[in-house]
Amino acid sequence: xxxxxxxxxxxxxxxxxxxxxxxxxxxxxxxxxxxxxxxxxxxxxxxxxxxxxxxxxxxxxxxxxxxxxxxxxxxxxxxxxxxxxxxxxxxxxxxxxxxxxxxxxxxxxxxxxxxxxxxxxxxxxxxxxxxxxx
Amino acid sequence: xxxxxxxxxxxxxxxxxxxxxxxxxxxxxxxxxxxxxxxxxxxxxxxxxxxxxxxxxxxxxxxxxxxxxxxxxxxxxxxxxxxxxxxxxxxxxxxxxxxxxxxxxxxxxxxxxxxxxxxxxxxxxxxxxxxxxxxxxxxxxxxxxxxxxxxxxxxxxxxxxxxxxxxxxxxxxxxxxxxxxxxxxxxxxxxxxxxxxxxxxxxxxxxxxxxxxxxxxxxxxxxxxxxxxxxxxxxxxxxxxxxxxxxxxxxxxxxxxxxxxxxxxxxxxxxxxxxxxxxxxxxxxxxxxxxxxxxxxxxxxxxxxxxxxxxxxxxxxxxxxxxxxxxxxxxxxxxxxxxxxxxxxxxxxxxxxxxxxxxxxxxx
Numbered sequence: 001x002x003x004x005x006x007x008x009x010x011x012x013x014x015x016x017x018x019x020x021x022x023x024x025x026x027x028x029x030x031x032x033x034x035x036x037x038x039x040x041x042x043x044x045x046x047x048x049x050x051x052x053x054x055x056x057x058x059x060x061x062x063x064x065x066x067x068x069x070x071x072x073x074x075x076x077x078x079x080x081x082x083x084x085x086x087x088x089x090x091x092x093x094x095x096x097x098x099x100x101x102x103x104x105x106x107x108x109x110x111x112x113x114x115x116x117x118x119x120x121x122x123x124x125x126x127x128x129x130x131x132x133x134x
Numbered sequence: 135x136x137x138x139x140x141x142x143x144x145x146x147x148x149x150x151x152x153x154x155x156x157x158x159x160x161x162x163x164x165x166x167x168x169x170x171x172x173x174x175x176x177x178x179x180x181x182x183x184x185x186x187x188x189x190x191x192x193x194x195x196x197x198x199x200x201x202x203x204x205x206x207x208x209x210x211x212x213x214x215x216x217x218x219x220x221x222x223x224x225x226x227x228x229x230x231x232x233x234x235x236x237x238x239x240x241x242x243x244x245x246x247x248x249x250x251x252x253x254x255x256x257x258x259x260x261x262x263x264x265x266x267x268x269x270x271x272x273x274x275x276x277x278x279x280x281x282x283x284x285x286x287x288x289x290x291x292x293x294x295x296x297x298x299x300x301x302x303x304x305x306x307x308x309x310x311x312x313x314x315x316x317x318x319x320x321x322x323x324x325x326x327x328x329x330x331x332x333x334x335x336x337x338x339x340x341x342x343x344x345x346x347x348x349x350x351x352x353x354x355x356x357x358x359x360x361x362x363x364x365x366x367x368x369x370x371x372x373x374x375x376x377x378x379x380x381x382x383x384x385x386x387x388x389x390x391x392x393x394x395x396x397x398x399x400x401x402x403x404x405x406x407x408x409x410x411x412x413x414x415x416x417x418x419x420x421x422x423x424x425x426x427x428x429x430x431x432x433x434x435x436x437x438x439x440x441x442x443x444x445x446x447x448x449x450x451x452x453x454x455x456x457x458x459x460x461x462x463x464x465x466x467x468x469x470x471x472x473x474x475x476x477x478x479x480x481x482x483x484x485x486x487x488x489x490x491x492x493x494x495x496x497x498x
Contacts (some may be wrong), residue, residue: 001432024344027434030445030458043445045460046430049344049358052365056432077469078347085464103468104174104497114182121186 001054007051008059009107012069015044022050026075029082031090033116038063044071070096074102084114089114140167145483147175152484153249153492155467161480163214171468177497184457189215192454195282199459200495203236206437207459207495208287213368214433214444215289224415225348228292228369233407234277234286235435236400240311241270242438246491249388251322254331257410259322266314269307274427276300291417303406308401315397323394332386336486339384342463346473347465350398350440351491352490353387354380357415362436373410376403386489393491396438425452439463440481456464461495468496 006014025047033077044057061068064118069080073096082096091112094100102108111118125131139162144363146156154175160168180199184192194213197204209231223231223466244267251259271281275297278284286293329465339349340356353360361378363371378397381388428450434443440462467490474486 006339023351025346025349027441028432028433028443028445028458028460030456032447032456043432043458045443045445049360049365054366054432054434075347076345078345081465081468093225102174104177105176120179120182 001056003016003056003058005058008061008068011044011057011059012071012073014069015046015074018046018055022067023047023055024049026071027054028076029079030087031092031114033063033090035063035116035128040066040090042068042086050119066090066092067092068092070094072097088112089124091115143191144172147172152487154494155492155496157471157475157483157487159475159480159483163479166478166480166483169472171472173468173496173497174289176494180498181457184454186453188452189219189376189426190256190420190424190453192457193288194285197285199461199498200437200439200493202493203238203242203281203438204283204285205235206242206442207436208285209235209369210433210437210442210444212287212289212437213287213435213445214431215426215430217433218429218446218448219289219420219424221290221418221420223291223369224418225370225412226414227410227416227418228296228322229407230292230296230416231287232369232371232374233404234274236403236407237270238275239400240263240397241267241436242491243397244270246285246393247318247322250485251328254328256328258393258467261312262318262321266311268311268317273300273304273307276303288417289420291415291419294416295416304404304408308404311397311401315394316319319394323391328390329387329440329480331485332390332489333383334385334387335390335482336386336478336489337384338470338474342473343470344419348440348470349462349465350437351389351392352440352466352470354378354392356384356475357382362434362441365481366434368433368435370407374406386485389489393438397445423452425450426474434460437462438494439495440466459498461498463491463493463496464489464498467492467497 023046027047028045030123031041039060042059080099083097087094087100088103142160144156144158146152147154156172158170167280196207199207204485244263247263274284275281340358343353343356359380376399380390381391426448431446432445443460445458446454449455
């Protein structure tokens, strides 16, 4: 796996170049929450059918203002779906993605549930077992 | 003058012709003019659940991502854990892992055959395919103790060695499957009803498929040869001799043929594994409470539906810090399905839907 760490404002430019060089398959967009560092880490995992190599592009964004440019222009509806998931579960805004509508969780009003500071056990105890102290 | 009206209505998630996944459809006459996928009915939050459990506890959880192919998820997850922990899998362990995941591919394709025939009204194959799947489930029960959820692959190898008369039973089951496949050929793949219901239905062109992230049989049916077992081999696939079936039809029929021929290739692989199976240890164990070193890994395997990936971040504790699951149905059932359905006929919706082989891994 080829690993590259880049600045967030260079994301679209770098991915466009990678795609032109044959990294055509956006395999996965993986988000990692680092509350202590006050950052979100975004990993774009891209495969090249020609070179038979995997490329990992890593970038960090501020946790207080989680915004980054969308890559919909490169991968269309595929990127749109991955970004919708990241928006719903981590609360990241992708500028340029016009369809950041709920994907899995309809009517969810709480904190994005995959963030590290969302206490999943507390939520379950309160919602399903009526624990008032939770 | 007739007035043209458009109607919007949901199909699924709780609908007899659908898996547990819905689509909002807008039609004009009989033509679908817009389709929006509506996942979430089976969203169980696996990625979050896994952050609360040790690496070994997670081996029990991962298979549940997709009920039709738990071995594929067990394999992809354990390859990732092996890499983080720096574990070497003994050769015998690796052979057994591949054998089980190929059996799972056959089992999953048989379930798909059954569901595809339900969508096209061929009720005989619906029952026949499920019956043949049972021969494989019996093998799973014999070797792992579990029919549907085996929980068998562990970090460093497999849970226990194969039972005494397993190879004998396996060969018997494979022979039955080969006979069954011939029967199913006549009833399904050479059947005019099936051909007319699937040929030129649900066209997905190669360039669109690549852009939308299609993998597995869906991509192979667009005339594009991409199989992780060949292009980025894991476990013992490098040593095995098998073909990757590819068809150029770009339609539901080609997708069906790819899966049918993958069954034959899997049988070929399993026979080679039995013939060359090395003796020795089947697992290099780690402690159930072991803390793994810091690291990041992305493991990918070729599942029955396509590319399955696990992106795992370890911060040095006994539980993963973050697990991201890349599931094939996520891309097949959101961007790909929406693209194919738009412009299709309402009567073809179930055929197109099942030709992509849905599973609960789209929600995770």
